[in-house]
Amino acid sequence: MISTSQKNDKQISRAHSLIQDAFLSLANEKSFEDITVKDISERAPVNRSTFYAHFEDKYNLLDSFISDRFMSIVSSRILSNKELNEETLRDLILIMCDFHQSMSNNYSRLYKSAAVLIDINVQLKLQDIVLNMLMNINAFSKNAKDKLELITVMISSGIYCATKRWHNKDTLKDTSLLVEEILPFMISGLKSSIKN
Structure with a gap:
């Protein structure tokens, strides 16, 4: 049986990966300066609060x-x-x-x-x-x-x-x-x- 903390760890890891993958996908399409947190969140798809739970901003x-x-x-x-x-x-x-x-x-x-x-x-x-x-x-x-x-x-x-x-x-x-x-x-x- 998977514990609650293991389930949370998997969700955190999955969200982190989704955000990073979305960022890299966008970085293949446009310059870093043109990428916004909104773009990343929409592509991930995660809400902006989830993005900010993992990263301070796109620079982080x-x-x-x-x-x-x-x-x-x-x-x-x-x-x-x-x-x-x-x-x-x-x-x-x-x-x-x-x-x-x-x-x-x-x-x-x-x-x-x-x-x-x-x-x-x-x-x-x-x-x-x-x-x-x-x-x-x-x-x-x-x-x-x-x-x-x-x-x-x-x-x-x-x-x-x-x-x-x-x-x-x-x-x-x-x-x-x-x-x-x-x-x-x-x-x-x-x-x-x-x-x-």
Whole structure:
């Protein structure tokens, strides 16, 4: 017998999925700016109060969707307790390449129309990942917060911007060539930062 809480969980999950599916369907038809909560609610079909029970607004829905997509790629490749080193930097570069490619292939209109919002969301997630990996190195004192934050921003921004540039090129290069181009720079910066 299904308990009331299990039934409620299924209903919540179903409504969440309906809202997200409606949003993605609309995002294939029009730009992000032109999509309204009313459009999403009608397409789902759920009432607006149900939408707002799940998401604050369409920006929160976009953030949730992008975070889920990005973190599913990350979690399939990197354990949360890993240190930042050559192997994990290589993985992060390849993850970002895959993310850009996946978004462009599967959600091209959304990827273009909400590019700035997506960039901000993913860069912040990438910063969190890099910061956690840096903290796992144990080479930083408790007083090195400013240094850690600066290193985190430089590494995560470097990875994000380089992979976004790679993706935006008309003729996509082999990802292994991109890794060869930027990994030595990242490793050198990381080693230098840890020594100081």
